[in-house]
Every structure is written in C-alpha cells, then in structure tokens.
Amino acid sequence: MSIETRAARPQLLLLRFLHGGTVPMLTVVLLALVAVFGLLLGERIVGVGALQSMAFQLPELGILSLAMMVALLSGGLNLSIIATANLCALTMAWVMTTQVPGAHGFMWVGWQVIAVLAGVAVAAIVGLINGFVIAYLGVSPILATLGTMTMCKGLSIGITRGNVISGFPDPIVFLGNGTLAGVPVALIIFLALCIPMAVLLNKTPFGHKVYMIGSSEKATRYSGVDTKRVLLGVYLLSSLLAVVAALVMMARFNSANAAYGESYLLVTILAAVLGGVDPFGGFGKVGGLVMALILLQVISSAFNLLDFSPFLTVAIWGALIVIVAALGVVIQTVGASKGQAR
Amino acid sequence: MSRAPSRATLAPALARFRRSHEFWLLVVIGALALVLSLATDSFLTLQNLFDLLTSNAFVGILASGLLVVLVAGGIDISFTATASVAQYVALTLGIRHGLGWFALFALAGAVGVVCGLINAVFITKLRISSIIVSIATLNIFYGLLIFTTGGRYITSLPKFFRDGISWFEYEDANGVPYALNLQILVLVLAFAAAWLLLNRTNVGRQIYAMGGNKDAAQRLGFHVFRLNVLVYGYLGFVAGIASLAQAQLAQSVTPTVLVGKELDVLAAVVLGGASLTGGVGTVFGAILGVALLAILQNGLVLVGVSSYWNQWFVGLTILCAVSITAWSERRRRAAKAIN
Numbered sequence: 001m002s003i004e005t006r007a008a009r010p011q012l013l014l015l016r017f018l019h020g021g022t023v024p025m026l027t028v029v030l031l032a033l034v035a036v037f038g039l040l041l042g043e044r045i046v047g048v049g050a051l052q053s054m055a056f057q058l059p060e061l062g063i064l065s066l067a068m069m070v071a072l073l074s075g076g077l078n079l080s081i082i083a084t085a086n087l088c089a090l091t092m093a094w095v096m097t098t099q100v101p102g103a104h105g106f107m108w109v110g111w112q113v114i115a116v117l118a119g120v121a122v123a124a125i126v127g128l129i130n131g132f133v134i135a136y137l138g139v140s141p142i143l144a145t146l147g148t149m150t151m152c153k154g155l156s157i158g159i160t161r162g163n164v165i166s167g168f169p170d171p172i173v174f175l176g177n178g179t180l181a182g183v184p185v186a187l188i189i190f191l192a193l194c195i196p197m198a199v200l201l202n203k204t205p206f207g208h209k210v211y212m213i214g215s216s217e218k219a220t221r222y223s224g225v226d227t228k229r230v231l232l233g234v235y236l237l238s239s240l241l242a243v244v245a246a247l248v249m250m251a252r253f254n255s256a257n258a259a260y261g262e263s264y265l266l267v268t269i270l271a272a273v274l275g276g277v278d279p280f281g282g283f284g285k286v287g288g289l290v291m292a293l294i295l296l297q298v299i300s301s302a303f304n305l306l307d308f309s310p311f312l313t314v315a316i317w318g319a320l321i322v323i324v325a326a327l328g329v330v331i332q333t334v335g336a337s338k339g340q341a342r
Numbered sequence: 343m344s345r346a347p348s349r350a351t352l353a354p355a356l357a358r359f360r361r362s363h364e365f366w367l368l369v370v371i372g373a374l375a376l377v378l379s380l381a382t383d384s385f386l387t388l389q390n391l392f393d394l395l396t397s398n399a400f401v402g403i404l405a406s407g408l409l410v411v412l413v414a415g416g417i418d419i420s421f422t423a424t425a426s427v428a429q430y431v432a433l434t435l436g437i438r439h440g441l442g443w444f445a446l447f448a449l450a451g452a453v454g455v456v457c458g459l460i461n462a463v464f465i466t467k468l469r470i471s472s473i474i475v476s477i478a479t480l481n482i483f484y485g486l487l488i489f490t491t492g493g494r495y496i497t498s499l500p501k502f503f504r505d506g507i508s509w510f511e512y513e514d515a516n517g518v519p520y521a522l523n524l525q526i527l528v529l530v531l532a533f534a535a536a537w538l539l540l541n542r543t544n545v546g547r548q549i550y551a552m553g554g555n556k557d558a559a560q561r562l563g564f565h566v567f568r569l570n571v572l573v574y575g576y577l578g579f580v581a582g583i584a585s586l587a588q589a590q591l592a593q594s595v596t597p598t599v600l601v602g603k604e605l606d607v608l609a610a611v612v613l614g615g616a617s618l619t620g621g622v623g624t625v626f627g628a629i630l631g632v633a634l635l636a637i638l639q640n641g642l643v644l645v646g647v648s649s650y651w652n653q654w655f656v657g658l659t660i661l662c663a664v665s666i667t668a669w670s671e672r673r674r675r676a677a678k679a680i681n
Contacts, residue, residue, distance in 0.1 A: 077473075079605070129661075133661065133664075133665055133668075137665050137668045137669050137672070138668045138669075138671070138672050139664045139665055139667075139668040140618050140619070140664075140668075142473075142618055143612055143618065143660070143664040144661070144664060144665075146605055146608065146609055146612075146660060147609075147657055147658075147660035147661030147664060148657070148661060149605075149657070150605075150609070150653055150654075150656050150657030150660060151653075151654060151657030151658055151660075151661060152657070153653055153657070154651065154652065154653030154654025154655065154656065154657045154658075155654050157650050157651075157653055157654075158648070158650050158651040158653075158654050161648075161650050162650065262602075266419075266477045266480065266481065267481075269473075269474065269477055270474075270477060270478065270481070273470075273474050279470070279471045279473065279474045280471060308489075309488065309489045309492075311484070311485040311486075311487075311488035311489045311493075312485060312486075312489040313485070314481045314484065314485035315481060315482045315484075315485025315486045315489060316485070317481055317485075318477070318478040318479065318480070318481030318482040318485065319478070319482055321470075321474065321477075321478040322464055322468065322475070322478050322479075322482075325464075325468040325469075325470045326468055328468075329467065329468055329469065
C-alpha cells in the first residue's frame with residue numbers, strides 16, 4: 001500500500017488532529033461530555049462514589065480490549081477472546097470449587113495457585129492453536145478465531161451443560177471486589193497490565209515487529225523477520241491477556257459460565273478502533289485505548305444514572321465510531337479545500 | 343460460459359469440478375449423509391429432510407445474501423440486527439393496518455434495504471473498513487430497536503400469517519402431511535436470486551471484479567459506490583425477507599432472538615468456499631456450507647449426542663475446514679512456484 005492511501009485513512013488524520021493524536025482528541029470529547037453530564041447529574045457523576053463504581057466496571061472490558069488490540073495491531077483479529085476467557089474461568093473455577101474447600105494451610109493457597117496456572121495453560125493452548133493456524137497454515141484470523149471461539153464455547157457448554165460454577169475462596173473474590181486505599185484491585189490489575197503492554201509494544205523489538213507486520217506482513221517477512229513466530233507470539237499474548245480478564249470477571253461475579261461477557265466481543269473492537277487502533281493493523285497506542293475505554297465508561301455510567309436503557313448506551317457506542325470517522329472525513333475535506341485555496 | 347456443454351467441454355469441466363472446493367464439500371456431505379442414513383432410521387426420512395430445510399431456512403436465506411457481500415470484497419455482520427428491525431417494523435405496522443402478504447414482504451424488504459444503504463454509505467463515504475462499520479451499525483440498529491420497543495414480544499400475529507402457506511399438499515402412507523411451506527419457498531427463491539444476480543447479470547460480473555481487485559475495477563470505470571449500495575442493499579433486503587420467514591416459523595416476533603446468529607451465517611458461507619478477501623465464492627458452495635452445518639447438527643442429535651456438545655463439533659468442523667482449505671491452497675501455490 002502506498003503512503004498516500006495510508007495517509008488518506010480517517011484514523012491517521014485523527015492522529016494528526018490537534019497536533020498530537022487520538023489522546024488529545026478523545027480528551028476534548030471526554031471533557032465536553034463530563035461538562036454536560038456534570039451539569040445534568042452534578043455530584044452523582046463526578047463524585048467519589050461514581051468514580052469508584054466506574055473503576056469497578058472498566059477493567060473487564062479494558063483487559064479484553066487489550067487482548068483484542070494486540071491482534072488488531074498485527075493486522076488480525078481475535079474473535080475467541082471471550083470464549084477463551086470463559087473456558088479458562090471455568091477451568092479455574094472447577095479446580096477452586098473441587099480442591100480448595102477441602103485443603104488446609106499451605107495447600108489451600110497451593111490449589112489456588114494451581115487453579116490459576118491451569119487457566120493459564122488452557123489459554124496458552126488456545127493461543128498456540130490460533131497462532132499456529134493463522135501464522136503457519138495461513139488461515140485468515142477472522143476464520144481461525146471464529147473456529148476456536150465456537151470450539152471453546154462448545155467445550156465450555158458441553159462440560160458444564162450451560163450451568164454456572166460459583167463460590168470461590170476469599171483471595172480470588174478480593175481480586176474482583178476488593179479495594180486498596182479506595183482503588184479497586186481490578187483497576188490496579190488493569191493499569192498494571194497497561195504499562196508493561198505499552199512498553200512491550202513500543203520499546204521492544206517484539207513490539208516493533210508487531211507494528212511492522214500490521215503495516216505490511218510481506219515487507220516485514222522480506223526484511224528478514226520471522227513473521228510466523230511473531231504472529232504466534234501475538235495470539236499467545238492475546239490469549240494470556242484473556243485469562244487475566246477471566247480471573248477478574250469470575251472474581252467480580254464470584255461465578256463462571258460459558259456465556260459471560262459475550263456482548264463485550266464486538267465492543268472490544270469498537271473500543272480499540274475508537275482509541276485510534278487502525279483496524280487494518282500497524283497503528284495504535286495503549287494510551288488511546290485507555291482514553292476510549294474511559295469515554296465509553298463515562299457514557300455508560302451517565303446513561304445509567306439518567307435512567308436510559310442500557311441498549312441506548314450500546315447504540316451510542318456504535319454511533320460514536322461513525323461520528324469519529326465522519327469527523328475525520330470532514331477535517332480532511334476542510335483541509336483539502338484550504339490547501340486548494342492556497 | 344457454455345449453456346449446453348458438448349462432450350468435448352464436459353470432460354475438462356468435470357476435471358475442474360473435481361479439483362474444486364465444492365467437490366470436496368460434496369464428498370464430505372455425502373459421506374456424512376451415508377453414515378447417518380445407515381446409523382439411524384430417522385435421518386433419511388421425508389419428515390426429517392423437510393424439518394431440516396425448514397429449520398435451517400433462516401440461516402440459508404441470509405447466507406445467500408451474505409455471499410454476495412463477501413464476493414464483492416466486503417463483510418457485513420449487522421444483518422441480524424437488520425432482520426430484527428425489519429421483522430418488528432413490518433409486523434407492527436402489518437397488524438395495525440391489516441396488511442397482506444405482499445405488503446408485509448415489501449415493507450420488511452424496504453426496511454432491510456434502508457439499513458443496508460446506511461452500511462453502504464458509511465463504508466464508502468467514511469472509508470472505514472466494512473467490518474468496523476457493520477459492528478457499529480449492528481449495535482446502533484439493535485440498541486435503538488430494543489430501546490424503542492422495550493424488548494417486547496409480538497405474539498398476536500394475524501391469522502393468515504400464522505397459518506403460513508402450504509402449497510402442493512401431499513400425504514404419505516401414514517397420513518403425515520407434507521407441503522411446500524413459506525420457509526422452503528423463500529429459501530429456494532433466495533438462492534435462485536443470488537445465482538441469477540452473480541452468474542447471469544452484468545452487475546454480477548462487476549461484483550466479482552470489484553471483489554477480486556477493487557482498484558483495478560475502479561480504474562476500469564466501475565462505480566464502486568453504486569456496487570456497494572447494490573450488495574449491501576441486497577443483503578439488507580434478503581435479511582428483511584428472511585426475518586418474516588423466521589417470524590412465521592417461530593409464530594412470534596422476539597426482538598432479542600436473532601442478534602448473535604451473524605457469525606453462524608458467516609461460518610456457513612465461508613465453509614462453502616467464499617473468501618473474506620473477496621472475488622471468490624459460489625452459490626452452490628454456500629448451499630453446501632449451510633447444508634454441512636445443518637446435517638452435522640441434525641446428525642449429532644439423531645445419533646444421540648447431547649445437544650450441549652453441538653457447538654464443539656461445529657467449531658471443530660469450521661477450524662478443520664478452513665485449515666485444510668488454507669493448507670491445500672498454500673501447497674498448490676508452492677507447487678506452481680516450483681513449476
């Protein structure tokens with residue numbers, strides 16, 4: 001793809017908007033929204049209580065969006081993140097409910113660690129299958145992950161017969177519902193993931209290769225990079241992020257099920273694209289994603305407080321993408337006509 | 343394209359067919375059907391085949407529409423939301439104003455076309471990828487529908503609609519009646535229409551050309567926006583029609599029941615050999631893709647596998663099929679490179 005056509009993409013224009021990219025742009029939108037909602041709702045939206053409840057809700061979608069973002073950056077897509085998360089959550093839940101209650105002392109802790117490791121192992125297997133099928137067999141990411149998504153969900157349903165596994169030990173529940181100095185633990189986990197992810201993507205050779213593959217896989221391969229191994233790593237990483245989301249999600253609900261969080265799947269793509277991730281790959285920063293998540297969360301919380309239907313929130317989330325893209329086109333057209341005038 | 347192939351052209355055509363994706367699908371389906379008819383008494387009965395066609399008609403009809411979009415090089419997953427909206431609008435107005443069959447279908451189709459046009463405009467004018475646009479519009483259509491309707495069911499459908507149609511009635515020896523019902527009729531018409539559009543019209547060739555190489559098609563003077571309007575509008579129209587067939591089968595309108603099936607339809611079309619990069623895919627393949635998933639799920643139930651394991655087998659089939667296709671494609675390309 002030539003430089004010209006890349007520059008013509010609205011996402012890139014948004015990046016140039018305000019001389020600084022998606023983050024300033026989204027900040028402006030966010031401030032405007034907070035001002036409007038603040039006038040309408042006052043204390044209820046900007047108070048400590050509201051902030052804390054938002055901070056509890058954001059991490060699940062946030063971690064899942066990180067998992068989606070990694071795949072998007074490489075020019076792919078991972079539709080299996082939610083199904084993977086649920087399968088992992090069920091694995092962990094199964095170990096925790098069958099082994100932990102009978103164990104004492106050291107083994108009580110030991111089994112919880114084993115449970116989490118079992119979840120990580122399941123995620124790793126799914127991630128490697130995805131990566132292998134996509135990188136080495138050359139299946140398009142949508143199809144490969146559509147297959148593993150259906151398989152993981154099928155496995156979860158088959159084993160549990162659609163039932164819920166619930167009742168976890170206190171330390172696990174604390175991950176989803178506890179706070180440290182008033183800050184939800186789940187949010188701390190999310191932020192603790194964002195920083196290493198940002199470093200990994202922007203400061204390490206692996207990260208640079210992911211962006212390069214997203215821009216042009218062929219060019220990257222011809223420049224001597226083992227693109228297959230990098231892609232394997234991408235889908236492994238995506239799966240491992242999904243298992244963290246699984247842990248937070250099961251801890252928050254104190255239960256696991258084959259169908260939790262399914263409505264998040266497409267929203268993670270929206271969040272990433274809204275945060276400036278190019279859906280064709282190659283561009284996007286963790287900071288933009290975080291801003292987009294905050295924006296979506298503020299809208300959702302405010303609509304909730306205003307007593308709007310949650311489905312209206314979903315509609316507005318969808319519309320936001322279109323509006324942001326339209327804004328990009330408008331800025332471009334205005335810019336072009338100015339260029340002609342000169 | 344020869345209408346009546348002579349013997350000289352038939353042999354190479356057969357050889358070509360034997361190398362095609364559809365041939366292998368046909369072999370797999372044939373083997374599956376053979377095993378099922380030997381293993382169970384109930385698979386190869388007229389009753390089961392009729393049920394199979396009727397219950398899979400909705401997915402099949404949508405598949406015929408989605409195929410056209412995939413061939414054009416796009417993707418759309420908002421069609422289940424489109425179908426929900428079309429169903430709700432058509433039957434709400436239909437009940438209020440006492441509309442008949444034709445008006446209901448026209449209304450549902452029109453609502454579908456409008457939703458499809460919205461997709462086409464966003465995709466072409468905003469220059470965002472079609473998958474992102476359709477995820478956004480899926481959320482917009484569905485969110486607004488549930489918001490305005492409150493998710494309420496419509497159960498008091500008009501009598502003629504509940505009765506549906508049953509043409510060419512026929513009773514077998516046991517007195518079980520069979521008839522051509524609305525679902526099967528629409529299913530057949532939908533596939534016939536898609537075949538005509540893709541294979542027998544000038545526009546159909548343009549759709550293949552645009553899917554194969556958009557830039558080249560544009561330079562040749564094809565109007566990309568107009569073609570996009572056509573294919574997304576067509577899928578919307580088909581979704582609107584499918585939604586009524588589904589409502590007739592379910593005997594009610596439930597606005598929440600259709601959304602979530604979009605990836606099943608996509609899986610079926612892709613199993614049939616359509617490529618997500620565009621330009622590739624046949625109506626026959628799409629029919630086989632739908633048939634494979636339908637027979638697989640039906641067979642599992644008949645053999646006595648708990649229906650909880652349905653999805654696992656479907657997933658496994660999808661993953662194996664796309665892997666084998668990609669792998670053989672890769673080998674063929676490698677062989678070509680060596681020669």
